[in-house]
Amino acid sequence: MPNLPADDLAKELAAAARIVVFTGAGISTESGIPDFRSPGGVWSRMKPIYFQDFVSSEDSRREAWRRTFNGAAGWVGKEPNAGHFAVARLIAEDRASAVITQNVDNLHQASGVAAERVIELHGNASYATCLGCGLRHELEDLRPLFVDKGRIPVCTGCGELVKTATVSFGQPMPEEPMMRAREETEACDLFLVLGSSLVVTPASHFPVRAKRNGARLVIVNREATPLDDIADVVLNTEIGPTLTAAMRDLS
Ligand code: APR
Numbered sequence: 118m119p120n121l122p123a124d125d126l127a128k129e130l131a132a133a134a135r136i137v138v139f140t141g142a143g144i145s146t147e148s149g150i151p152d153f154r155s156p157g158g159v160w161s162r163m164k165p166i167y168f169q170d171f172v173s174s175e176d177s178r179r180e181a182w183r184r185t186f187n188g189a190a191g192w193v194g195k196e197p198n199a200g201h202f203a204v205a206r207l208i209a210e211d212r213a214s215a216v217i218t219q220n221v222d223n224l225h226q227a228s229g230v231a232a233e234r235v236i237e238l239h240g241n242a243s244y245a246t247c248l249g250c251g252l253r254h255e256l257e258d259l260r261p262l263f264v265d266k267g268r269i270p271v272c273t274g275c276g277e278l279v280k281t282a283t284v285s286f287g288q289p290m291p292e293e294p295m296m297r298a299r300e301e302t303e304a305c306d307l308f309l310v311l312g313s314s315l316v317v318t319p320a321s322h323f324p325v326r327a328k329r330n331g332a333r334l335v336i337v338n339r340e341a342t343p344l345d346d347i348a349d350v351v352l353n354t355e356i357g358p359t360l361t362a363a364m365r366d367l368s
Contacts (some may be wrong), residue, residue: 122352123362125337129335129350130367133307138204138215140322143312143338147198147357150191153293154314155339159190164199165256166290171280175269178278181247182263182270185242192221192242193256197228199357200311203364205229208311215301219313219320221283236294236301238320240283256281281358290319307337311329311356317340324348 129135142152142159155363159249163184170177184190185273196319197205207213215234221242225235245254252274259270259279268281284291302308308327313334315321321344328347330336335350337359346349352359 121362122354123359123365125350126335126337126352126359126363127309127366129208129309129333130212130363131346132307132353133212133333135305136207136307136309137183137301137305137327137332138207138213138216138309139313140204140216140220140225140311141313141315142220144168144204145195145198145220145224146312146324147355148195148222148224149201150195150222150224152312152314163189165286168285168305171276171285173234176185178269179212181280182259186264193223195224197224199361201228203360204311206364208234210367213309214305215297217298217301217320217323217364219317221281234296236292238284238298240281240291240295242281242283244282245279246282247275247277247279252339253282254286256277295319298323299326303330304334306332307335308332309337310342310344310348311360313342314340315344317364324354 209359217236223243263269302323334348336348
């Protein structure tokens with residue numbers, strides 16, 4: 118019987134005492150959300166809006182809110198897929214301690230992973246926060262202002278600018294999630310990468326840190342990544358079916 122990709126993954130999952138799952142946009146493509154760097158990905162259709170441009174240019178703010186409310190990047194309003202549910206099972210069965218995600222689509226939480234087990238390095242696109250006082254604003258409350266009246270959202274508390282709670286290029290990384298990601302990375306014995314091209318730093322430093330710390334490194338990604346040569350196992354397969362099959366016999 119030939120060794121199937123899922124068999125190698127099943128062995129790694131069964132042998133691990135404490136898994137950290139690290140996800141990128143590739144885990145959400147099976148939910149209908151385009152990733153960033155595959156052909157037709159988000160960055161092939163629109164340029165990222167840098168944080169300093171959002172803050173300094175009303176046109177950039179208008180474009181950013183237009184993308185949010187017309188769903189241009191496709192992040193919100195989608196459902197979790199088999200890959201998300203398999204990750205949620207790893208957490209529920211206490212095999213995985215946390216999910217470190219670069220994604221902003223809230224699908225790990227939507228698949229049943231408790232919010233405190235999801236470490237969002239690049240924030241979350243499903244709500245907005247004030248850049249001045251941090252007050253949370255729901256997108257649906259802001260939609261009529263912008264869509265019907267063309268007014269750019271400002272904080273209902275302090276009047277400062279409001280932005281979706283994502284970390285834009287040029288914006289500082291969130292301290293607390295970065296600290297928690299470091300702690301989890303150094304405590305695991307298996308670091309499982311699911312669906313990331315591993316080209317964006319500092320997020321892509323975590324798999325290197327895990328490996329250097331003695332953990333096993335498994336990468337499940339459709340295409341090759343720059344970290345494949347330090348990984349213990351590389352599976353260039355679809356995440357949903359592969360992870361589901363690997364967990365079938367996990368007792
Ligand atoms: N199964 C396995 N791999 C997949 C699947 C799938 N169903 N779908 C896509 N992939 C792979 C692609 O081949 C690609 O290598 O997932 C990877 C996604 O890579 P990117 O599009 O670069 O996304 P990501 O690594 O998450 O980007 C990191 O870049 O622009 C920033 O903030 C943005 O968080 C994002 C960061």
